[in-house]
Amino acid sequence: MAVVFAGDDVLLINRRKGGRTYSVLPGGAVEQGESLAEACVRELREETGLQGRDAELIDVPVDLETPAFYFRVHVDSRELKLGEPEASRASETNTYAPAWIPFSQTGLRNLVPTEARVATMAVAHRNTRRA
Template sequence: MRARSAGIVFNDQGEVLLILRRKAGREYATLPGGGIEEGETPAEACAREVLEEVNLTVDVGPEVLVLDNLGNHEHYFLTRHARGEMRLGDGPEGTVRQSEENHYAPQWVALDRLDAVNLLPQQARALVRGLAPAQDDKEVEQ
């Protein structure tokens, strides 16, 4: 079983950062993450993978889910204080793996659009909604 780690990253507007994927004719989305390297903790892998995939430095918070999924033992962490310019990072997704057949596109997605995105694994959708920061009630201008 392969060990993976992923981060749940929200911006100030309460949008979640997803990697929109197109691979082998399928379209889906994932949370930024990837394999845990030898000698690395799941939390360290989360921070490294977010930086490699989407060019953001994050503070890794609590582990919020561990699951076995498609031959992977996956760790999910809530992150805080994302810093940097969000874009496809300098890791293998942006430098080696990116092609017409294997496409990666990081994007901020509003929570009310989550149902329109094929977010995998299936548990991620409820997890993201449950962890979303509360948005301050905005006063209606009259």
């Protein structure tokens, strides 16, 4: 999963599925021959149109039932474009909407799972220390 900040904004995929509204980080499955970091950057590009670089693993606990790895990723653009396969899967009841959200306004209340919130907070904290 990619944790991406641009200034004070965090990149989230706002979802509506099965009558539920929530947010996730860009990310997905690892394809054969890919490293975890390569999969993260590819999924970021597919889901948002952004080219990521310098994927750095974030040290957060891994849920053994649904393991996911989180990477801090840098991008040079803020222009978002939903790609495949999400664009083909989208419908009135199943939406994918990548968006830059001001971190101070999110509270990350709709971000799932819990580990995604932990990873995002870790990057935000690190960004604050560097400022």
